Amino acid sequence: MSAVRIGIDVGGTKIAAVVLDAHGEMISRTRVDTPGDYSSLIAAVPAVIERCGQAARNIMGVGIGMPGSQSPKTGLWRNCNMTFVNGRDVVSDLTAAIPYPTRIENDANCFALSEALGGAADGRAVVYALTLGTGVGGGLVIDGRVRRGPLAIAGEAGHMPIVLADGATPRPCYCGNFDCAELFVSGTGMARDHRERTGANLTAPQIIGVMRTGDVHARETFQRWVDRLARLIGALTNALDPDAIVLGGGLSAIDELLDALNAATPRYVFGQEAAPLIVIGETKESGARGAALLWP
Ligand SMILES: [Zn+2]
Structure with missing residues (x-):
């Protein structure tokens, strides 16, 4: 056997x-x-x-x-x-x-590995993966191997600060810093932003649903969310210029996301010429599959 x-x-x-x-x-x-x-x-x-x-x-x-x-x-x-x-x-x-024999790894790193080996970023040398769900995870795979880093935090873009153009009061993150990307680009971040602007208490999927019926406020919330995500992806691109950025997590399933991001991202990339290649994760059970692939 x-x-x-x-x-x-x-x-x-x-x-x-x-x-x-x-x-x-x-x-x-x-x-x-x-x-x-x-x-x-x-x-x-x-x-x-x-x-x-x-x-x-x-x-x-x-x-x-x-x-x-x-x-x-x-x-x-x-x-x-x-x-x-x-x-x-x-x-x-x-x-x-x-x-x-057992290997243990950060789950977003496993997602990145699954997509770099047989997934949406198959064959790409430098793959950055971002998971957009209740929270935000990030992982980096180079030449088919997880890049963990000496501090074991490579790819943790959820806790890179996003500087908001509207000069909002700094917002504390549970990690001890302020204005971390996770506070804005997670599903809970989208929901909170919508609540603060409109008073309506909706989840991220509900906001998207309402947007599709033509609700102007939901559309604006989505656009702000895309813009903040584009800013994060721009910063990642300036640091890494990866061959592919793979999106995962529940919010990556929003049909309108990819077109909106491709339109919003170039202005945040140095030189403003182009967006990086952004793809949506496609492997089944990607976290578990990527964990298995820790054994090449
Ligand atoms: Zn944080």
Whole structure:
């Protein structure tokens, strides 16, 4: 029996798992609910792997993607929106609980890897991925390998500040800084911006729905959101000039997004000549698939 790789994506609500065969084909996948406490989470991951392993016994490696990263300074997990894992020794605890070689990586880095290897940015040398959901994640893949960096924060554009042209009062971010991109380009950021301007309490998908019925205020909220996202992508492009920028997360599914971004981005790119190549992620179970691909 040829060797398989198992990839796990630990999300806030679900743990997704996939099994890839020697050719990288997905031969099975499964999902379970994410437990709400640390010890249950550490127990749940090997249980999911066990379920996957019934399809194939020759497991060459397990990859796990989850929000946050291991601090190079303390070795402990940090910056995770599942706050109960922060300050815990996630890497040691998971590798001890899993009876196979295991690699653990930031989930947006796994998404970037999945799209760089067989996805929307397949074959591109420098791939930057941005996930736009409740929060904002970022990942960087160079020549088919995750670029993690000595501080383990490469690609974390969600916490780059966006300078707002209207001179708004600096807004504090949970990370300790002000005016981080995540506060504006996440789904919660779009919803908050709409609420502050109009008083209407809508979610990001609801705002888009209302915009499509012709609502002028929703259209303006969408345009402000696109403009801020374009500013972030412009800054990333000035720093990296990547071969592709891949968008993922729930907001990347907005049909109007790509045209609007391609129109808005060039003015924020040095020289103002062009936008970078922006594509929408297309791989299935991309977080879990990318985690499996940590084993090349
Ligand atoms: Zn921040």
